[in-house]
Amino acid sequence: MFDSISIIGCGLIGSSILRAIKNKKLAKEIKIFDHSKEVTAYLKKENICTDVSSDIRQCVVNSDLIIIATPLSSYKEIILSIKDSLKKDVILTDTGSVKKEVMKIIHNINLKDVHWIPSHPIAGTEESGPKAGQAEMFENRWCIISPPENCAEQPIKKLKTLWETIGSKVKIMTPAEHDEILSLTSHLPHAIAYNIVRTVMSVEDKLKQEVIQYSAGGLRDFTRIAASNPIMWRDIFLDNSENVAKGIDNFIERLNELKKAVNDKNGDKLYQIFNATKEIRKEIIKAGQDTSKPDFGRKKD
Amino acid sequence: MFDSISIIGCGLIGSSILRAIKNKKLAKEIKIFDHSKEVTAYLKKENICTDVSSDIRQCVVNSDLIIIATPLSSYKEIILSIKDSLKKDVILTDTGSVKKEVMKIIHNINLKDVHWIPSHPIAGTEESGPKAGQAEMFENRWCIISPPENCAEQPIKKLKTLWETIGSKVKIMTPAEHDEILSLTSHLPHAIAYNIVRTVMSVEDKLKQEVIQYSAGGLRDFTRIAASNPIMWRDIFLDNSENVAKGIDNFIERLNELKKAVNDKNGDKLYQIFNATKEIRKEIIKAGQDTSKPDFGRKKD
Numbered sequence: 001m002f003d004s005i006s007i008i009g010c011g012l013i014g015s016s017i018l019r020a021i022k023n024k025k026l027a028k029e030i031k032i033f034d035h036s037k038e039v040t041a042y043l044k045k046e047n048i049c050t051d052v053s054s055d056i057r058q059c060v061v062n063s064d065l066i067i068i069a070t071p072l073s074s075y076k077e078i079i080l081s082i083k084d085s086l087k088k089d090v091i092l093t094d095t096g097s098v099k100k101e102v103m104k105i106i107h108n109i110n111l112k113d114v115h116w117i118p119s120h121p122i123a124g125t126e127e128s129g130p131k132a133g134q135a136e137m138f139e140n141r142w143c144i145i146s147p148p149e150n151c152a153e154q155p156i157k158k159l160k161t162l163w164e165t166i167g168s169k170v171k172i173m174t175p176a177e178h179d180e181i182l183s184l185t186s187h188l189p190h191a192i193a194y195n196i197v198r199t200v201m202s203v204e205d206k207l208k209q210e211v212i213q214y215s216a217g218g219l220r221d222f223t224r225i226a227a228s229n230p231i232m233w234r235d236i237f238l239d240n241s242e243n244v245a246k247g248i249d250n251f252i253e254r255l256n257e258l259k260k261a262v263n264d265k266n267g268d269k270l271y272q273i274f275n276a277t278k279e280i281r282k283e284i285i286k287a288g289q290d291t292s293k294p295d296f297g298r299k300k301d
Numbered sequence: 302m303f304d305s306i307s308i309i310g311c312g313l314i315g316s317s318i319l320r321a322i323k324n325k326k327l328a329k330e331i332k333i334f335d336h337s338k339e340v341t342a343y344l345k346k347e348n349i350c351t352d353v354s355s356d357i358r359q360c361v362v363n364s365d366l367i368i369i370a371t372p373l374s375s376y377k378e379i380i381l382s383i384k385d386s387l388k389k390d391v392i393l394t395d396t397g398s399v400k401k402e403v404m405k406i407i408h409n410i411n412l413k414d415v416h417w418i419p420s421h422p423i424a425g426t427e428e429s430g431p432k433a434g435q436a437e438m439f440e441n442r443w444c445i446i447s448p449p450e451n452c453a454e455q456p457i458k459k460l461k462t463l464w465e466t467i468g469s470k471v472k473i474m475t476p477a478e479h480d481e482i483l484s485l486t487s488h489l490p491h492a493i494a495y496n497i498v499r500t501v502m503s504v505e506d507k508l509k510q511e512v513i514q515y516s517a518g519g520l521r522d523f524t525r526i527a528a529s530n531p532i533m534w535r536d537i538f539l540d541n542s543e544n545v546a547k548g549i550d551n552f553i554e555r556l557n558e559l560k561k562a563v564n565d566k567n568g569d570k571l572y573q574i575f576n577a578t579k580e581i582r583k584e585i586i587k588a589g590q591d592t593s594k595p596d597f598g599r600k601k602d
């Protein structure tokens with residue numbers, strides 16, 4: 001499908017793409033760059049990729065497709081480093097969780113003869129690093145592609161086919177649509193997960209130990225969500241700050257309503273709140289986004 | 302272990318206890334009562350229990366152990382109905398998620414020759430009803446027992462052994478301790494899960510459909526938590542209102558701090574917040590309350 005693919009950043013997502021592309025034999029050559037020696041040493045040792053560049057320009061010079069899979073805050077420096085080493089008509093994509101800010105950066109750098117088409121595979125776990133990567137990471141998961149308005153058809157098609165071949169369902173939407181939807185489905189829920197863990201853990205030490213001991217009853221699931229890569233999440237919140245702040249305001253408004261019902265001991269109102277959310281769960285199961293099979297808690301003996 | 306056990310309420314938890322007690326042969330006789338004909342018909346049809354009473358007094362009259370596994374708001378009526386039909390020295394327990402309010406109710410009813418010892422098995426799924434019940438529900442899960450101050454030793458020991466035999470790890474604590482810890486580990490996280498689903502779903506219809514479509518990125522886990530039995534949760538929030546309201550206040554205080562960091566684009570503060578919660582996750586895994594194995598999303602093909 002491609003003569004040469006470069007992957008910049010081989011953590012959880014980058015190394016999963018690497019494994020998937022290799023498994024499906026989608027490129028004659030795959031080159032990687034990662035600023036961490038630990039990461040590149042691991043990938044070499046495990047024979048996942050031997051073509052490791054120590055110079056980022058060297059990594060991309062012959063590529064038809066470059067995939068940036070690093071935190072959002074590193075894009076500018078990366079693109080400035082490689083911009084004079086790019087092959088004509090190269091496809092440049094990424095895997096970041098926010099799009100609008102990155103579009104501005106790319107626009108300002110004013111790349112020539114480059115097809116910049118951002119991607120966002122909605123996949124991952126709370127783990128970080130290449131050890132946690134999996135070739136199957138993208139199977140049956142959405143990947144959102146947000147091409148700029150003036151983008152050519154052919155490169156979009158080629159990138160779409162790549163994601164589909166490694167298992168994704170692809171949806172095309174604008175950067176603004178993407179950032180709004182993701183602020184609701186992912187960024188706000190993560191803000192809340194981080195906040196509940198921080199709130200609960202602010203109690204005094206003796207109680208804190210007991211809270212950890214008996215965390216199976218709900219808190220545990222939040223700590224899993226709140227254990228993801230802190231740099232990645234910092235960058236997401238910086239780049240999508242407007243949508244996230246708006247979401248937090250709406251959230252607090254509704255939480256005050258819930259608190260009022262609790263304080264007033266308003267059973268009817270509480271029932272109404274708790275019953276409405278049950279219906280939404282059904283719609284999500286219907287949309288194929290989760291299974292109705294109950295979760296008995298993930299702790300195995 | 303017991304001559305006769307009665308279970309009042311055979312939903313998710315009650316029917317799981319029934320199955321577990323039957324499997325382990327812990328009683329010569331098990332009688333059940335449930336006000337829902339659908340529930341009792343199901344348990345008869347599946348041959349899970351054939352000794353179904355249509356009269357609640359009849360159900361308990363010969364019992365050595367009575368287990369109430371109904372929503373908290375039904376306790377008063379149930380106990381008033383059975384109080385004149387109880388065998389001397391019967392052990393009366395429950396499975397409710399809040400203790401202090403129930404203690405008051407029992408105290409006011411002034412039961413004679415009854416060993417009232419509340420239990421709370423920290424187990425369950427987002428499903429309701431006897432079809433979702435499982436004999437293995439309590440295996441390796443905590444069960445908290447909160448005996449009143451003047452309770453005799455022998456019945457506590459007997460109840461503790463019952464829970465342990467069906468797989469639970471038992472911890473004894475006061476009702477006040479129980480309610481405070483559970484408000485942090487379970488009730489506040491549930492309030493937050495309900496609230497995030499409600500917030501996200503308050504957007505206009507077109508966006509809502511897209512949010513459901515792409516819910517895999519974080520929101521999905523919250524909808525699972527928020528899909529639990531609404532009557533059960535209404536009652537929990539009414540009975541533990543003080544602890545829950547206090548938790549909500551602390552939560553909002555911290556969320557405003559997070560929002561300020563987002564609005565100020567304060568990357569250092571955001572990193573600090575997101576990194577701190579990662580550490581807590583490690584402590585929970587160390588405490589044996591979850592596995593470090595990553596969760597790739599529960600949707601199966």
